[in-house]
Amino acid sequence: MKFKAYITENGVNLLEKRFLPALEKTGKTWHLYLTRDHTMFLHNLLNGDGIQSMAQFRKDSLFHDYRISSQNDDRIAFSLDLSLLLRALRSAASHSSAASATRLEVKLVKKLPPNSTQPMPFLTLETRGFKSAVIQDIPISKPLSRPHLLELQTALDTAQDIPQTLLQVPDLSQLLNLVDRMKLVGDVVDVFISKHGDLSVQVSTTLISLGAEFRRLPVIGEQTNAPAEDQNLSAQTRSTRSISRGDGQSVQVSVKHFAKSLQCHLARPDCAFYGIGPQGSCLTVIFQFFIPGSRQTDKSISFHCRLPVLDSGSG
Amino acid sequence: MSHLGMEEEEVPDVLCQLENVQGLVDALTAVRWKRQQDAVLELSEHGIVLIVEESGCLQAKVYLKRELFIRYDYNARGRPRFGVSLGHFVDCLNAFSVPGQSSVVQIQYPGSDMQVLLKSVDSLDASICAEIRTRIPDTIGWDYNFEPAGTNPLTFTVKSAALKEAIEDLEWPGSSIQIILQPDPPSVTLRAEGHGDLQIDFMYYVNSELLVAFQCDHQASFKYKYKFLRATTSNMPTSVIKENRGSKISIGRGGMLKVQHLVSIAKPSMSHAYVDSVSYQQPGRIAHIEFYVKPEESE
Structure with missing residues (x-):
């Protein structure tokens, strides 16, 4: 089992400034899953409950001179504490900016830690300059065995299904601001999504309800036109009518999970889409990234989260 | 809902709009000295008064004159009073306050179930709504009538x-x-x-x-x-x-x-x-x- 690559400047930028800070908000422990062509950061895929999050990069958007080999079809996965990786990357980035001729190498190693007789696996970041080298060892779990790796791959495959209808949500940070206030009110948020571009989020308790409604959002996938007679009704009446007509669906998710999904705006996506999974199985958020300076989707990066549904709701 | 819409649409006691939500949040927070506090709101043609009280020893009042509001429609007879949780009221209002932006919030009482209704009215396509349940207020235990101590204050x-x-x-x-x-x-x-x-x-x-x-x-x-x-x-x-x-x-x-x-x-x-x-x-x-x-x- 071998893995060795050099992180490109763009890769350092993507990980250190954007993705790792965003992923870290979702959870502490992540699987790093490396294949011949892709690098993936996966959270909670094997446990089931809690928010699931997947960020995938084509190898050349992060690395050059990428070499990987393993008996599991050249696939390696292990879990690690993301905050350690972020810290190591930050320090490496500050070193490499100080001396321009440095290369940032990342590799898997087995080392004998101090006061131990058992060699342990590490992910090592090595910055090598003309005069000095800085080596940082990040402790990682033992690489996943073949059955576990297959399990992870299966979980990843099933987490790929895309909702039939996706709504483009404007201004994630503003919505996050609102959801942060919602946390004070209750623990569960009702999310309603319709095929004609209505999205509403609402927290209710016996004493209080607080919510926001967005109308006429851009729709991807299955869409219908909003019935004209519904235009002037209250948000609640419209969503009830829409659910009974079958062109809207509502699910309940944890406010905390919802806030975490919004915190992914730290990765600076160009667009974000929310949708409800088949049969109301989950609430899915898909982030879209453009090729810098264009409006074309950057296919080398994909990032999405799945929020577990607490109750299948009225949908 | 569809028939006799005019008759069923009751005019609320008060419907008002305020531009600076943060200012209102600040004013109400000033009288929030603990987590769980019940407040009484009193409506009149002059504005809204919010009253909080503790242990018969401390009372606070926030006077929100009608001039503070960009719109203040008052339609009640007498002076309607209702109780709300101050914490919930402030938390809800806070949701309407967007940093760096002035947003108009509309406050209406009562709703169909005697609630206080809050709504943002800036845009048709994105709006925030809140409903807070009210209760019948307790009568205030003792009189806080403030009288001057002598001839000179x-x-x-x-x-x-x-x-x-x-x-x-x-x-x-x-x-x-x-x-x-x-x-x-x-x-x-x-x-x-x-x-x-x-x-x-x-x-x-x-x-x-x-x-x-x-x-x-x-x-x-x-x-x-x-x-x-x-x-x-x-x-x-x-x-x-x-x-x-x-x-x-x-x-x-x-x-x-x-x-x-x-x-x-x-x-x-x-x-x-x-x-x-x-x-x-x-x-x-x-x-x-x-x-x-x-x-x-x-x-």
């Missing part, structure tokens, strides 16, 4: 920031604070005895910047519980300190203490250089906050 005005700081400094000595007003030399003394002694003097002639006004024709001295005194300044909005406002303190018959603050609810001004002059030019855009503190029983 006992009162002084001190810079709000200095008052807050003085009360914070008095925390360590003990649970009871003595306030002494004396005419000669004209001064106000705050004194605490407990784990130690601490005395803070405001001398009228020595520091007229701090003690802005002073009126007292005979010595008066009363003791107040520290926790009640602290409640009068603990959540003072930062805008009060930034705008260098003063707080007026009066002592009435029997030692009843009245503390008054002014909180600006003006729409945030575009140009910061003129913030002060603008807010002073809009006397209507000020919320008055009053605290009443009963003195401790003298032994």
Whole structure:
């Protein structure tokens, strides 16, 4: 089992400034899953409950001179504490900016830690300059065995299904601001999504309800036109009518999970889409990234989260 | 819903719109001295008064005059009163306050189920809504009628920031604070005895910047519980300190203490250089906050 690559400047930028800070908000422990062509950061895929999050990069958007080999079809996965990786990357980035001729190498190693007789696996970041080298060892779990790796791959495959209808949500940070206030009110948020571009989020308790409604959002996938007679009704009446007509669906998710999904705006996506999974199985958020300076989707990066549904709701 | 829409659409008692939600949040937070607090709202043609009370010893009122609102439709007879949780009310209002943006919030009472309804009215395509359940208010246990102590009022005005700081400094000595007003030399003394002694003097002639006004024709001295005194300044909005406002303190018959603050609810001004002059030019855009503190029983 071998893995060795050099992180490109763009890769350092993507990980250190954007993705790792965003992923870290979702959870502490992540699987790093490396294949011949892709690098993936996966959270909670094997446990089931809690928010699931997947960020995938084509190898050349992060690395050059990428070499990987393993008996599991050249696939390696292990879990690690993301905050350690972020810290190591930050320090490496500050070193490499100080001396321009440095290369940032990342590799898997087995080392004998101090006061131990058992060699342990590490992910090592090595910055090598003309005069000095800085080596940082990040402790990682033992690489996943073949059955576990297959399990992870299966979980990843099933987490790929895309909702039939996706709504483009404007201004994630503003919505996050609102959801942060919602946390004070209750623990569960009702999310309603319709095929004609209505999205509403609402927290209710016996004493209080607080919510926001967005109308006429851009729709991807299955869409219908909003019935004209519904235009002037209250948000609640419209969503009830829409659910009974079958062109809207509502699910309940944890406010905390919802806030975490919004915190992914730290990765600076160009667009974000929310949708409800088949049969109301989950609430899915898909982030879209453009090729810098264009409006074309950057296919080398994909990032999405799945929020577990607490109750299948009225949908 | 569809038939006889005109008759079923009852006109609410009050429907008002406010531009600066943050100002309202600040004013209400000023009277929020603990997590769970019940407030009573009283509506009238002059505006809205919010009242909070604790242990029969401390009462606070926030006066929101109708001039504060950009729209104020009042349709009730009598003065409707209802109770809400102050915490819920502030938390909901907070959701309408977008940093760096002025947003208009509409407040309506009652809804179909006697709720308070809050709604943002800036845009048709994105809106925030909140509903807060109300309850029938308790009758207030004792009368906070403030009557002057004699023919001349006992009162002084001190810079709000200095008052807050003085009360914070008095925390360590003990649970009871003595306030002494004396005419000669004209001064106000705050004194605490407990784990130690601490005395803070405001001398009228020595520091007229701090003690802005002073009126007292005979010595008066009363003791107040520290926790009640602290409640009068603990959540003072930062805008009060930034705008260098003063707080007026009066002592009435029997030692009843009245503390008054002014909180600006003006729409945030575009140009910061003129913030002060603008807010002073809009006397209507000020919320008055009053605290009443009963003195401790003298032994």
